[in-house]
Every structure is written in structure tokens, then in C-alpha cells.
Amino acid sequence: MLSTGFTDDLDNLTEAPHGPWESSLMNELNVPTILGIARRQPDGRITNEAVYLKPDQAKDISYRKIRPFRSEHKVVTAGSEVITFDHAGVCFCPLICYDLRFPELFRTGLRQGAEVFIVIASWPASRQHHWELLLRARAVENQAYVVGVNRCGDDPNFHYSGGAMVIDPLGEIVYHAGESESVTRVDIDAQRVKDWRSEFPGTRDYLSQPDLA
Numbered sequence: 328m329l330s331t332g333f334t335d336d337l338d339n340l341t342e343a344p345h346g347p348w349e350s351s352l353m354n355e356l357n358v359p360t361i362l363g364i365a366r367r368q369p370d371g372r373i374t375n376e377a378v379y380l381k382p383d384q385a386k387d388i389s390y391r392k393i394r395p396f397r398s399e400h401k402v403v404t405a406g407s408e409v410i411t412f413d414h415a416g417v418c419f420c421p422l423i424c425y426d427l428r429f430p431e432l433f434r435t436g437l438r439q440g441a442e443v444f445i446v447i448a449s450w451p452a453s454r455q456h457h458w459e460l461l462l463r464a465r466a467v468e469n470q471a472y473v474v475g476v477n478r479c480g481d482d483p484n485f486h487y488s489g490g491a492m493v494i495d496p497l498g499e500i501v502y503h504a505g506e507s508e509s510v511t512r513v514d515i516d517a518q519r520v521k522d523w524r525s526e527f528p529g530t531r532d533y534l535s536q537p538d539l540a
Contacts, residue, residue, distance in 0.1 A: 328375065329363050332482050333424075333449035354382050359414060361421060363447045372404045377421040377447055379412055388412050392423040393432060409435040417442050417517045424448040427461050433469050437530060442520045443472040450477045452488035459490060466494040470523050470530045472501075472515055479508050496523045 353360040359381035365373045366389075375392040391406025392399075409432055411420045420436030420443070427446050436444060444465060450458045458477060466473040472495060479489040491504035493513045502513045524530050 328365050328449065332478070353380055357382055361445060361447065363423065368404060372402055374406060375399065375403050375423060377423050379421065390421045392426060394425045394429050396425045409439065411436055411439040411441050417515065419443045419445060421445045424450060427465065430465065430468065433465050437469050438534065441471060442517050443474065443515060445474045448475065448477045449487065451485040455488045455490055459492065462492055463494050463498045466496060467498040470496045471520055472496060479506060496520050
């Protein structure tokens with residue numbers, strides 16, 4: 328919900344930011360981008376989506392949030408499919424905000440080969456400790472990088488402490504943005520994911536077992 332902030336007010340979501348991207352910063356800098364949008368559906372409801380775009384890509388790749396927050400259920404249609412995509416030979420899995428509390432979604436991404444999880448969020452300061460704890464937990468249990476991108480500032484209901492983070496496959500914080508807006512570059516070493524998964528059998532043991540009923 329990059330254009331509005333988190334809201335369940337349909338009047339503020341009359342149209343998702345969707346259409347020509349020729350003038351976007353993504354194209355100007357020639358870099359791929361993940362955007363959080365609300366896309367209106369034919370029935371009048373919306374889907375909360377993480378959209379992966381790249382300048383030479385004819386069609387966007389979109390993940391629809393599977394676990395809407397309780398207030399979202401009034402207007403948001405939940406997605407049903409975890410997706411992954413390849414960028415530069417690395418398998419990425421996008422998820423959204425409240426999804427972070429549901430480890431089975433990450434496990435589904437892992438089964439699809441995910442090496443980096445990206446979580447975009449509007450996570451309030453009152454639960455900031457949970458944000459940081461769960462990002463690190465998801466990295467450890469999936470032996471993967473986890474990139475968490477959270478908003479800063481205030482809306483009529485909440486204060487947001489930012490805390491964008493990059494966590495490595497061993498759960499160590501590679502980057503922490505603090506409470507301010509920032510732009511940074513963090514190197515992701517996909518080989519480190521492969522080496523750690525080879526050295527320590529956590530994900531191999533998980534993937535070798537059938538899913539529990």
C-alpha cells in the first residue's frame with residue numbers, strides 16, 4: 328500500500344498504482360523493484376500485493392497476501408499461492424507484513440527453492456520487538472536471507488519505527504536501517520545459503536519429510 332499507507336478504507340484505494348512504468352525511478356535507474364500495491368478486483372474488493380517489476384519484463388510478477396490482518400478481511404480478498412521468482416540466478420520469495428507470523432508460508436517458499444525472502448510491511452512500533460525477532464527466526468529456520476522492509480513515521484492510529492533489516496542465513500543482522508528512511512545497498516551471497524544448508528542439515532531434513540496433515 329505504498330501510495331496510501333495501510334488502510335481498509337476503500338475510498339482511499341480507488342485505483343492501484345498500476346500501468347505504464349516508463350517514467351518510474353525503476354526505469355530511470357534500470358533496477359528491479361518490489362512495490363506494495365492494493366489492486367481493485369471486479370467484485371469491488373481489493374488484493375494486497377507485492378509486485379516484482381523489472382525494466383525489461385513485459386508483465387509484472389505479483390504475490391497476493393495470504394494472511395490479511397483481521398481488519399483487512401472486510402475489504403481484502405486473501406491470496407492462495409506462495410510464489411517465487413528468479414533474479415540473477417537467486418530464488419526470491421515475497422511476502423507481506425502479517426504473513427511474517429505464519430512460518431508455514433516461508434516453508435512453502437522453501438519447498439519452491441527460496442534462498443531470499445522479502446517481507447514488505449506496515450508494522451507498528453508497539454510490536455517492533457516481534458518484527459525483529461520473527462525476521463531472524465525465519466532466516467534461521469529456513470537457512471535463508473530475509474529482507475524486511477518496514478515503513479517509518481505516523482498515521483492516524485500508529486507510530487512506525489522502521490527497522491528495515493537484512494538477516495543472513497545464520498540469523499545475524501547484516502544491515503539495520505534504524506528508525507529513519509534510508510536507501511542502501513547490501514550484497515547477498517547466495518553461495519553462503521548453499522554452503523550453510525550443505526553444512527547443517529536443518530532444511531534438508533525438513534524437505535526430506537512429507538508435509539504433516
